[in-house]
Amino acid sequence: MWGFQAEGAAPLVSGVPVPDPHTIATAIKIGNPASWHGAIRARDESGGLIDSVTDDEIRAAHAFLASREGVFVEPASAASIAGLFKKKREGKLERGQTIVCVLTGNGLKDPEFALASGFRVDTLPAESDVLLRALNL
Numbered sequence: 001m002w003g004f005q006a007e008g009a010a011p012l013v014s015g016v017p018v019p020d021p022h023t024i025a026t027a028i029k030i031g032n033p034a035s036w037h038g039a040i041r042a043r044d045e046s047g048g049l050i051d052s053v054t055d056d057e058i059r060a061a062h063a064f065l066a067s068r069e070g071v072f073v074e075p076a077s078a079a080s081i082a083g084l085f086k087k088k089r090e091g092k093l094e095r096g097q098t099i100v101c102v103l104t105g106n107g108l109k110d111p112e113f114a115l116a117s118g119f120r121v122d123t124l125p126a127e128s129d130v131l132l133r134a135l136n137l
Helices: 036-046 053-068 075-089 111-116 128-134
Strands: 004-007 049-053
Touching: 004 036, 004 075, 036 049, 049 053, 049 075, 053 075, 053 111
Parallel strands: 004 049
Antiparallel strands: none
């Protein structure tokens, strides 16, 4: 099992609490998690790892999910994808592996992040024909 924390809030990576955590991923901006020991145990029992990803890596993963997969997540959920991309760059993944990334947080938990990221938002009337035209259906 692999876990990824935001670089500015990564106590499990550093091994010490982070007194003033900072990251764009507010849902994982935790300097001293209550589940610390359980997370370490899960890592150790599975032979996994816990690593960190930067806010820029989280932004890139968020944009990838939205633009390439059509999945709207909050920044914290994009951290697992950011971690996957990081491990791919480091050569830690093998072709043909089955990988599951858990994306628990819908983008509506932090819509301000998406708006500040430059995503275009179109407001449409609640009419099926208008929606169908917008979707080219």
